[in-house]
Amino acid sequence: MNVFLPIRKMMWLxxxxxLLSGCWDRVEVNxxxxxxxxxxxxxxxxxxxxxxxxxxxxxxxGGSDMMGGGGDGGGAKTYVVAAEGADVADAIRKLQEKLPRxxxxxxxxxxxxxxxxxxxxxxxxxxxxxxxxxxxxxYYVFAxxxxxxxxxxxxxxxxxxSGEVMLNLTKTEVGVEMTVKDxxxxxxxxxxxxxxxxxxxNPAVPGEEEKQDTSLRVSGVAVLKKDKIVGRIxxxxxxxxxxxxxxxxTAIVTVKPKGTKGKVSVELLEAxxxxxxxxxxxxxxxxxxxKTEGNVIQNTTDQEIDNPNVTxxxxxxxxxxxxxxxxxxxxxxxxxxxxDVFGFAxxxxxQYPDRWHKVKDRWDEVFPNVEVKVAPRVSILRPGMTNESxxxxxxxx
Amino acid sequence: MNSxxxxxxxxALQMGVxxxxxxxxTEILFVPAVISKYAQQxxxxxxxxxxxxxxxxxxxxxxxxxxxxxxTVFQYSExxxxxxxxxxxxxxxxxxxxxxSGIVLRQYGSFIISVFLIRTPLFVxxxxxxxxxxxxxxxGVEVMGRAAQIFxxxxxxxxxxxxxxxxxxxxxxxxxxxxxxxxxxxxLGSIPPQxxxxxxFLMTFLLPCVSxxxxxxxxxxxxxxxxxxxxxxxxxxxxxxxxxLTENFIFPVLEAGRYISVAGFIEHVESIxxxxxxxxxxxxxxxxxxxxxxxxSQWLNLSDPRPVVLPTGFLIVVMAIWAAPNLQExxxxxxxxxxxxxITVQVLIPTVLLLIALLRKNLRQVAEGKG
Numbered sequence: 001m002n003v004f005l006p007i008r009k010m011m012w013l014x015x016x017x018x019l020l021s022g023c024w025d026r027v028e029v030n031x032x033x034x035x036x037x038x039x040x041x042x043x044x045x046x047x048x049x050x051x052x053x054x055x056x057x058x059x060x061x062g063g064s065d066m067m068g069g070g071g072d073g074g075g076a077k078t079y080v081v082a083a084e085g086a087d088v089a090d091a092i093r094k095l096q097e098k099l100p101r102x103x104x105x106x107x108x109x110x111x112x113x114x115x116x117x118x119x120x121x122x123x124x125x126x127x128x129x130x131x132x133x134x135x136x137x138x139y140y141v142f143a144x145x146x147x148x149x150x151x152x153x154x155x156x157x158x159x160x161x162s163g164e165v166m167l168n169l170t171k172t173e174v175g176v177e178m179t180v181k182d183x184x185x186x187x188x189x190x191x192x193x194x195x196x197x198x199x200x201x202n203p204a205v206p207g208e209e210e211k212q213d214t215s216l217r218v219s220g221v222a223v224l225k226k227d228k229i230v231g232r233i234x235x236x237x238x239x240x241x242x243x244x245x246x247x248x249x250t251a252i253v254t255v256k257p258k259g260t261k262g263k264v265s266v267e268l269l270e271a272x273x274x275x276x277x278x279x280x281x282x283x284x285x286x287x288x289x290x291k292t293e294g295n296v297i298q299n300t301t302d303q304e305i306d307n308p309n310v311t312x313x314x315x316x317x318x319x320x321x322x323x324x325x326x327x328x329x330x331x332x333x334x335x336x337x338x339x340d341v342f343g344f345a346x347x348x349x350x351q352y353p354d355r356w357h358k359v360k361d362r363w364d365e366v367f368p369n370v371e372v373k374v375a376p377r378v379s380i381l382r383p384g385m386t387n388e389s390x391x392x393x394x395x396x397x
Numbered sequence: 398m399n400s401x402x403x404x405x406x407x408x409a410l411q412m413g414v415x416x417x418x419x420x421x422x423t424e425i426l427f428v429p430a431v432i433s434k435y436a437q438q439x440x441x442x443x444x445x446x447x448x449x450x451x452x453x454x455x456x457x458x459x460x461x462x463x464x465x466x467x468x469t470v471f472q473y474s475e476x477x478x479x480x481x482x483x484x485x486x487x488x489x490x491x492x493x494x495x496x497x498s499g500i501v502l503r504q505y506g507s508f509i510i511s512v513f514l515i516r517t518p519l520f521v522x523x524x525x526x527x528x529x530x531x532x533x534x535x536x537g538v539e540v541m542g543r544a545a546q547i548f549x550x551x552x553x554x555x556x557x558x559x560x561x562x563x564x565x566x567x568x569x570x571x572x573x574x575x576x577x578x579x580x581x582x583x584x585l586g587s588i589p590p591q592x593x594x595x596x597x598f599l600m601t602f603l604l605p606c607v608s609x610x611x612x613x614x615x616x617x618x619x620x621x622x623x624x625x626x627x628x629x630x631x632x633x634x635x636x637x638x639x640x641x642l643t644e645n646f647i648f649p650v651l652e653a654g655r656y657i658s659v660a661g662f663i664e665h666v667e668s669i670x671x672x673x674x675x676x677x678x679x680x681x682x683x684x685x686x687x688x689x690x691x692x693x694s695q696w697l698n699l700s701d702p703r704p705v706v707l708p709t710g711f712l713i714v715v716m717a718i719w720a721a722p723n724l725q726e727x728x729x730x731x732x733x734x735x736x737x738x739x740i741t742v743q744v745l746i747p748t749v750l751l752l753i754a755l756l757r758k759n760l761r762q763v764a765e766g767k768g
Contacts, residue, residue, distance in 0.1 A: 057592070106665060110547075117624050119591040130645075133511060133515065136655050136656075137652060137655065137656055138655065138656055138658055138664070181638075181639065181642070181656060183641055184642055185639070185640055185641070188640075188641050188642055195678045346570070349574065350570065350573040350574045351574070
């Protein structure tokens with residue numbers, strides 16, 4: 001009996017060795033092409049064009065050609081590959097034919113939809129990013145002019161890749177942030193309207209057109225109804241939409257107080273918006289209550305900011321300015337495009353579920369006639385680090 | 398006849414911990430999607446309604462155990478119903494647990510294969526899990542209990558990670574309007590978690606090994622509460638992040654884990670979450686596996702369960718492969734038939750057994766009193 005004992009032990013050990021090799025669909029990092037930015041667009045021939053910006057992980061240690069490049073500060077090279085197909089998945093297959101490494105989606109940061117695709121509807125192509133097992137709902141989504149793949153070609157002066165730059169542009173909290181999840185959520189919401197930040201290349205400096213500026217910028221948003229684009233709005237109007245959607249985190253508001261020559265700028269550091277719906281009779285009303293507070297950061301008037309009366313007037317001025325911005329955006333988006341990107345439908349649904357179900361199917365007709373009242377309340381908590389502006393001193397003698 | 402096959406002893410706390418992991422492991426994977434399909438924004442109510450089923454199952458299981466302290470369901474069903482009907486009922490339980498073990502294993506396999514190991518054959522994923530579990534089951538209930546006790550802090554960590562790191566993404570507005578369509582959707586949504594909670598009947602296999610008998614009902618109930626709290630935390634976190642989207646996802650909690658992004662560097666945590674979850678899955682498979690092995694050896698009156706461990710494991714793998722042809726059917730089964738299947742066998746039949754047992758006991762006492 002004891003003779004067999006070592007043999008049995010050896011067998012167990014042998015089985016363990018077999019397991020040690022690990023899982024068999026493992027992929028080493030030097031077999032991967034990391035996607036950091038994606039563009040999905042429609043070609044004129046009706047095909048879907050997919051362009052990806054790739055970072056190719058280099059083997060650690062490197063060859064002799066790497067020796068001199070130590071001072072580059074790890075400037076990873078990115079390059080852009082494009083392919084077309086019947087849909088995104090088909091295009092990926094075509095793309096893979098051109099790449100000796102496996103396309104790896106986990107580190108993608110941005111997805112940009114081209115204007116031509118936006119006109120036909122992004123839903124079908126968005127499904128890929130929702131359904132595929134390797135993609136994430138955390139990707140940031142943008143819209144851009146066709147052909148959008150040009151944006152990936154740009155090598156931005158700040159940041160390692162276009163994909164990363166776009167991501168960081170939305171994270172500056174000035175513009176709208178939309179992830180795949182947010183887009184899906186807005187598409188699935190009662191309003192079926194979506195906004196996507198519009199990304200474009202900085203226009204060339206006059207006189208230096210041949211030296212194409214490669215930096216990117218966010219310029220307003222594209223407004224989508226269902227999944228099709230209905231228009232674009234500029235930065236100011238976008239701010240209005242963001243105020244209503246409670247997406248404003250910080251803002252700098254510059255106003256011209258009455259009876260003075262200069263202007264005062266206030267940095268708002270806290271902002272909270274509440275939508276208060278009411279239905280009386282057949283009238284659908286919405287009150288947008290905004291509470292915000294901030295500091296004065298620049299004063300070019302001759303007024304003393306630490307005078308409470310001045311502050312109070314200033315607060316009123318800022319309230320009027322916020323009101324003006326929101327009204328302008330309501331004018332353009334609610335009355336003009338008739339797209340409920342403000343989240344009114346949800347607000348009514350929450351407050352008046354029964355009434356909502358009656359108008360659900362004709363919300364498109366009801367929405368433009370919703371009466372909106374904007375009620376901002378601004379408190380300026382600090383005058384900044386100083387009281388009188390240098391302007392005052394010049395004037396006094 | 399009522400000889401114990403199991404020599405090991407566990408504490409009531411270990412039993413509670415084992416049951417907690419057994420329920421939670423697959424519950425957090427499938428239940429959030431199913432309950433939000435039925436109950437939408439009222440989905441957070443469903444686990445609360447479902448807890449009734451959990452408490453009831455624990456009560457019935459412990460009550461039966463009090464009547465026959467050294468027996469599992471395979472033994473007392475013979476004592477309550479008589480030799481032949483008891484054996485037939487035993488066979489039913491045996492096949493049920495074999496089938497459900499297969500389904501549980503398949504749930505694990507489907508998840509791993511559809512998200513992480515896309516090209517690995519199902520057989521390899523299932524087989525490796527069963528091999529590890531077989532080792533634990535051969536070791537007996539003591540080994541399983543201690544393994545569960547060691548793993549439980551990790552599972553708590555998993556729940557904490559998901560709920561706390563997602564806090565910045567949550568929006569309470571997703572829960573309004575409250576009870577838009579009345580109480581019915583949330584009651585409907587409570588049926589799938591009820592099915593899961595009926596698995597507390599598995600305690601029947603662990604109770605004979607518990608050393609501190611007086612604490613068993615306490616830890617059983619605490620365990621149910623822990624399950625409800627966990628399910629509530631995880632599904633609420635998911636729903637507060639995704640809102641109505643939750644019902645569209647196949648694995649909402651995985652999506653939530655993937656959505657975690659804190660300070661730009663705590664992200665892509667789903668591999669860690671899954672690793673922790675696999676620990677829970679291990680306990681779940683082990684407990685079900687153990688039930689089948691003990692059931693089989695008691696049903697066949699074997700003196701030692703260990704020789705049947707590996708063959709049973711093989712059967713479970715085969716059952717898992719048979720359980721469903723694809724994930725769609727699996728999901729449909731989980732959302733519709735599965736809860737009723739589990740509740741019928743694990744709650745309805747034991748309740749009837751308990752009633753008959755009490756009736757017989759009373760009749761006997763009456764007879765004795767007269768005699």
